[in-house]
Amino acid sequence: MAKIEADNSLDSLAGEDGQEGVVEPPARDGWDSKLEYFLAQVGFSVGLGNVWRFPYLCHQNGGGAFLLLYVLLMILVGIPLFFLELAAGQSIRQGSIGVWKHISPKLAGIGYSSCVVCFFVALYYNVIIGWSLFYLGNSFQYPLPWNECPEHGNITVKECAASSPTTYFWFRKALNITDSIEQTGEFNPVITCCLLAAWTIVCLGMFKGIKSSAKVMYFSSVFPYVVLLCFLIRGLMLEGAAEGIKYMFYPKLEIWGEVQVWRQAATQVFFALGLGFGSVIAYSSYNPRSNNCHRDALTVSTINFLTSVLATLVVFAVLGFRAREVAMRCVTHNLEKLSEQFSGGPLDRDLLPVINISDPSSGPLEAYRDWFKDHGANVPGNLTDCSLENEMNKGVEGTGLAFIAFTEAMTLFPGSPFWSALFFLMLLNLGLSTMFGTMEGILTPLTDNFKVLKRHKTILTVCSCIIGFLIGMLFTQRCGNYFVMMFDDYSATLPLIIVVVFECFSVSWVYGADRFLDDIEKMLHWRPPVVYKYLWKYVCLLAMLGLLGASLLKMCFKRPTYTAWNREKASEETLDYPDWALGVLAVLIIFATLPVPLGYIHSTLRNRARRNSIGSGLGTDMGGETRRKQTKRGKYELLDVRCYIMVPQKNVY
Numbered sequence: 001m002a003k004i005e006a007d008n009s010l011d012s013l014a015g016e017d018g019q020e021g022v023v024e025p026p027a028r029d030g031w032d033s034k035l036e037y038f039l040a041q042v043g044f045s046v047g048l049g050n051v052w053r054f055p056y057l058c059h060q061n062g063g064g065a066f067l068l069l070y071v072l073l074m075i076l077v078g079i080p081l082f083f084l085e086l087a088a089g090q091s092i093r094q095g096s097i098g099v100w101k102h103i104s105p106k107l108a109g110i111g112y113s114s115c116v117v118c119f120f121v122a123l124y125y126n127v128i129i130g131w132s133l134f135y136l137g138n139s140f141q142y143p144l145p146w147n148e149c150p151e152h153g154n155i156t157v158k159e160c161a162a163s164s165p166t167t168y169f170w171f172r173k174a175l176n177i178t179d180s181i182e183q184t185g186e187f188n189p190v191i192t193c194c195l196l197a198a199w200t201i202v203c204l205g206m207f208k209g210i211k212s213s214a215k216v217m218y219f220s221s222v223f224p225y226v227v228l229l230c231f232l233i234r235g236l237m238l239e240g241a242a243e244g245i246k247y248m249f250y251p252k253l254e255i256w257g258e259v260q261v262w263r264q265a266a267t268q269v270f271f272a273l274g275l276g277f278g279s280v281i282a283y284s285s286y287n288p289r290s291n292n293c294h295r296d297a298l299t300v301s302t303i304n305f306l307t308s309v310l311a312t313l314v315v316f317a318v319l320g321f322r323a324r325e326v327a328m329r330c331v332t333h334n335l336e337k338l339s340e341q342f343s344g345g346p347l348d349r350d351l352l353p354v355i356n357i358s359d360p361s362s363g364p365l366e367a368y369r370d371w372f373k374d375h376g377a378n379v380p381g382n383l384t385d386c387s388l389e390n391e392m393n394k395g396v397e398g399t400g401l402a403f404i405a406f407t408e409a410m411t412l413f414p415g416s417p418f419w420s421a422l423f424f425l426m427l428l429n430l431g432l433s434t435m436f437g438t439m440e441g442i443l444t445p446l447t448d449n450f451k452v453l454k455r456h457k458t459i460l461t462v463c464s465c466i467i468g469f470l471i472g473m474l475f476t477q478r479c480g481n482y483f484v485m486m487f488d489d490y491s492a493t494l495p496l497i498i499v500v501v502f503e504c505f506s507v508s509w510v511y512g513a514d515r516f517l518d519d520i521e522k523m524l525h526w527r528p529p530v531v532y533k534y535l536w537k538y539v540c541l542l543a544m545l546g547l548l549g550a551s552l553l554k555m556c557f558k559r560p561t562y563t564a565w566n567r568e569k570a571s572e573e574t575l576d577y578p579d580w581a582l583g584v585l586a587v588l589i590i591f592a593t594l595p596v597p598l599g600y601i602h603s604t605l606r607n608r609a610r611r612n613s614i615g616s617g618l619g620t621d622m623g624g625e626t627r628r629k630q631t632k633r634g635k636y637e638l639l640d641v642r643c644y645i646m647v648p649q650k651n652v653y
Contacts, residue, residue, distance in 0.1 A: 028093060028448075029210065030286050036214040037291075040283050041300050043221035044437025045274050046307045048128065048430050052401040054308040055248075055315040057268055061261045064251035067309070069265045074305060077543045078269040080535040081500060082280065083297035083528075084507055087520050089284030090293050095445030096278030099285075100503070103511050105606075109599020110502050111445050114278035116592045117495050118441040121277070122468055124487040125438065126202065127475040128399075129431040130194035132424050134174060135403065139420040145169060147411045162570035166408040171565045174403070178479045180564050181486075182578055185478025192476040196469060202435050203465040206443070209457065210286055213436040220429040220436075227426035228310050234413070235317030244320015245313060263550045266543060267493065272304055276496035276503065279441035285448075289523050315401070322409035399481070402427060439464070485562050486577070490585045494551055495592035501544045502596060508536040560585065 031037040058066045092099050097111030138145050146169035149160035160168035171177050178185045205216045235241050255261045274280055284293060410419045443461060447454040475484050507516050513533040521527040560577045577585070 037287060039217040039221040040214060042303055043217050043433030044279050045300060045304050047434035049271055050308045051311045054268060055312040057264055058312055059248060061264060062252035062255035064249045065253045065255050066265060069256060073266050073269045074301060077540050078273050079297055079301045080532055080540050081275050082273045082301055083294060084536060085280040086284045086293040086297050089281035090287045090289060090291060091519055091523050093285045095282045095285060095448045097445035097449045099281055100506060103506050106600045106603040107506050109595035110499055111278060112595035112599060113495060113499050113592055114276060115442050115445055117492050118277050118438050120487060120491040122438045123472050124475055124484045125435055126198045127195055127472060127484055129198040129428060130191060132427040132431060133194045133197055134191060136421060136424040136428060139417050139424060142417050144411055144416055144420055146407060159567060159570045164408060166404050170403045175481050176478050177481055177565050179567055180575060181479050181482035181581055183479060188476050188478060192473060195472055195476055199465045199469040203462060205436055206439050206461050217433060220433040223429045224426045227422050228314050231314045235314055238321035240321040240324030241317035244316040248312060248316040263547060266547045273301060276499040277441045278445060279437040282440045282444035292524060294528055318409045319405060325412055482562055491588040494589050497544060497548045497551060498593050501548060504536060504541045504544060513537050
């Protein structure tokens with residue numbers, strides 16, 4: 001390829017007045033310190049998914065074997081793509097729209113898709129922060145309001161008695177949920193107020209861009225680690241914690257042969273690092289060009305993984321304790337049945353377990369289990385074995401883990417209000433640090449690309465939060481939880497995978513992996529290992545295409561479902577999304593991915609119109625890849641996706 005400029009690197013920028021790129025690397029604000037940037041990246045990547053998604057996946061997919069698979073995919077796919085986004089943002093010093101428009105104006109739609117996905121995620125993510133605020137506010141009372149079932153006329157509420165106090169409080173008191181997504185119901189005023197408070201906090205934190213949000217990160221990014229360590233120490237002191245952790249990490253290597261496990265591990269790596277959102281690019285764009293972004297990629301990825309492992313230890317130490325408590329209640333209930341049968345006369349004393357019936361907790365759970373194995377089948381009354389493993393097998397994730405299972409376990413702690421407040425304050429900070437990054441993935445690209453928005457960034461921030469709150473009220477209806485699940489499962493996953501596929505293809509094949517490494521070498525003054533070239537061009541791209549194909553097949557061959565709460569049965573049930581909801585899903589996915597082809601078409605038509613308007617202004621062919629032509633403004637213009645040329649203001653042929 002003919003080189004028109006001596007420096008044909010990422011510093012070469014194309015376009016006219018920011019419409020097809022920017023003319024020169026813009027002056028922009030920067031981080032006050034490397035620590036602020038580091039906390040921001042860690043805060044964005046370490047979110048609620050590390051606490052309530054990763055432990056569930058690890059538990060359901062082979063424990064220690066899943067961890068090994070996760071580390072493998074993190075090294076081969078996650079870190080290279082994370083490094084790619086960090087390097088692109090830091091070199092070009094633009095948000096996601098500017099970065100991909102810089103590589104080629106035809107690729108600007110990638111950045112717009114990232115903004116749309118960030119907006120979708122922000123809508124429902126802040127609702128979860130609102131729920132955390134609701135539970136945090138209810139934690140400052142003793143006993144906790146979800147400690148016992150309420151009574152009406154000295155009669156326990158049937159729905160609560162048939163489920164549990166924490167389950168009842170979540171579905172009935174917090175959400176007042178409907179039986180399906182088709183039953184809308186009125187708005188929940190308390191949750192609406194919590195959502196308003198959540199958006200107000202985000203707005204105040206983002207009021208001055210990274211200058212204000214970075215200060216909040218000193219607390220919101222560090223505090224969760226303090227809480228996790230406190231819970232780990234407390235959890236390890238609980239009876240049953242060791243069984244929970246042992247059960248968690250027992251490796252089941254046979255799961256490596258299941259495609260579904262690979263898909264889930266790759267998806268978790270993908271979301272854990274925040275790839276495709278544009279937030280990583282936005283944060284990195286405020287760095288000095290000499291910053292060692294390669295070291296940042298390795299460090300942040302490692303911290304993210306270790307945080308997931310720490311959260312898994314905490315979750316299963318506490319859930320192991322909870323499972324043991326549930327098992328002991330089961331033993332007590334069964335022994336009461338045995339006592340009644342023995343007092344009635346038909347039961348042989350020799351069949352009774354060697355356990356103090358008046359105080360079952362004084363005997364080990366294993367003693368009852370051994371007795372049940374030998375004599376359980378001979379005893380009437382439909383007794384159960386009170387299996388600890390069965391209780392641990394009831395894997396929970398997401399809101400079910402945070403607002404039901406973990407909350408129930410904390411009611412058993414001494415000083416439960418303190419631990420409850422600590423836990424939900426941790427969730428609040430995890431959510432806020434991720435929300436700041438998500439909003440930055442919207443605001444930075446828009447203000448970089450549109451000068452009028454840059455001049456009024458504060459107004460843009462406030463208006464974005466107001467719009468987010470107004471649309472977010474959809475999730476504060478009685479059926480709002482079902483819409484949260486819909487957005488969480490479908491609005492971001494497929495569009496983000498498509499975005500990252502185009503990112504990887506654009507850098508490694510359109511711009512050129514060797515060329516990209518050359519630019520990084522000029523920026524860092526040392527060349528990253530050549531293995532990144534092959535990882536970007538082949539491994540990462542094929543992995544993301546495989547993940548895209550697996551996700552599409554899953555959606556096409558298995559009708560999307562959601563988990564609903566049945567009030568009469570006082571239990572959850574899996575329902576198919578109605579046809580209109582599938583239509584909403586399709587609209588969300590199409591709307592998020594449409595900017596990619598639209599951006600390509602718009603740029604192509606625009607270039608064609610310019611060529612037609614100039615007519616005979618075309619010059620000679622240069623290496624078959626670029627042409628020189630006169631423009632009205634005499635600025636840089638991209639005539640293909642590989643090379644930029646300088647056109648003088650006067651006619652030179």
